[in-house]
Amino acid sequence: MGAVRSETICLLASLLLGASHAYGQQATDRLAQWQVAVKAHQPGKTGKATLAVADWSGFELEETVLDVKNMVRSYGKDRQDEANDLLLRGAEMHADIARLIPHDLTRQSPRQQRIFIISDGREQGTRFVSLHWDLGRSLLDAVSPPTHPGVLHWYRQTSSDLMAMLSLAEAAVHLPRARRIFPSDPVLLYLSGVLHERFSSASLQAAAEAVMSGNSGMTSVDSARVEQTRAERFFREALAARPDDLEARVRYGHVLGELGRHAQAAIALRAAIDGGANGKMLYWALLFLGKQEEMLGNRDLARTSYERAASLFPRAQSPRLALSQLARRAGDRRAAQRELTVLAGLPADEREREDPWWEYYDVQ
């Protein structure tokens, strides 16, 4: 019995050794294949080699990234530039896979979190966070020095892309990681402010509440107040690093107003207007300033501000509604209804309405 048992163990051991050898060979092949794919990869495109990497399992991908990091560690200081170049190009390829080849309906790795798809304040379904963002970040952790300009460029670009794609759950993981490396970078601080300002919006608050009340899971969205407080801090820090960022100043003024700090908000918004804000940014600043003046009891100034916003975008509905409400609160029903008549005369088609308020929570 004992002999039989040991044979079995031996047999198992040899099978395992065989598998290990085979695995080692496969891993080496994958590492080589990965390097070929990185070299062939053209930013913003998905070539054959990149597609092949995208098809690997989560385990294979994670193992390969570990192998890459071990490999470049062996390069030594004299080949640091070569190592950095490989890591940066690798991160770029994984970011492109995440952006361009969605593999988010099935989980590739236990590390991938399930996230909610939201539309009009309602949960529409779930998907998984793409593993490739994490792979990209992991590769860049091996770049030396960690604050290499290429790393900063990658984090700025990918954070901006995530916000533009409204991949907010990914951005909520991505941006803190970026800020740990670049704590005072104005672009990353600004994007962090936009993310938390968006989390404070009615749409996201409604969605978070629906998710929580349905016991569907946890969300990364806190109360509007908490999110506004976070956004205010990020915008303030972004402005400290880059005082001439007009959009950051407009948004800073907006969150100050939402936090009830109307006098400070009005100062920030006036500074943005006087500083040369134009187009949509000027419209937002005027609209927000009107609200602050209203809250401060300066009705005439509020009206002037709303009217200027309306003149910038004559087919926008928000200044008309603001003027209507301002008149109604002053007890002038006729004037309030006149604004409604103007609203009724606007095109019904939203494409012709052109109200930049609707785009405010999307990063520009």
Added chain:
Amino acid sequence: MGILRRPVVVAAVLLLGTLSVHAQFTSRIDAVRVDVLVTENGRPVPSLRPSDFEVLDNGVPQKIDLASFEKIPLNVVLALDMSASIQGLRLGHLQTAGRTLLGGLKEGDRAGLVTFSHVVSPDLSLTDNFDSVRAALDNAKGSGMTALIDASHAGMLMGEADAGRSLLLMFSDGVDTGSWLTAESVLETARRGDVVVYGVEIGGGRPGFTRQLSEATGGRLITIESTKDLSASFSAILEEFRMRYLISYSPEGVGTPGWHRLEVRVRGRGLTVRARPGYFAGS
């Protein structure tokens, strides 16, 4: 009967024309109108006289000039959610419900229509041409987000009129996700006017803005499980609204500006009274 009825309606309109100095337009409050639903075991109670009512304005009893029932024409504004989630069958149900409600309006009544997604479209001001409202309703399509608060403001303003009693019937299947105006500011507008808001929502969500608005105006919120029930809900609301009293009084012994707490009761009987909890006077 129709011939006899017309002079009564006209007289009521004329009478209201003189009475309907809205509380909020002058520093001195000339007259206050309060729309009141009186029920017993859930059924509206008719035939009450002004002397049956007791109104306290900021705790001070008031002398009621008029308590009118059923005779005053209605201004009915439909504010209908046309966001992306209202498509196909739901849109069909909504259009049918709108047509059903329009079919229940009588001579002298007027109707208006506000459709909204994130785009607020005050499609038709109050009109007695119900065919034009039907046509606008039939042309409505669903898309976009939900500017429920903005649409409420537009709907209430559309409903504010010198004559008649005004109902804003708001339908939405969701929460506000795109308004410029704030809930607080629109609730304040509601407290300044005399439009009664009845909300209809598809169930499931936490009671929110529409419930607050309904309660602030003396209306109520009806929650339905499916848009299949919409026509019945719209009809029930119109029927109930028609069975409300409009009482009017000239305030005496109360301060003018600011919030006025209202209490409306029916003397000596255990009846249920629904009315706005107060009104806001002055700017």
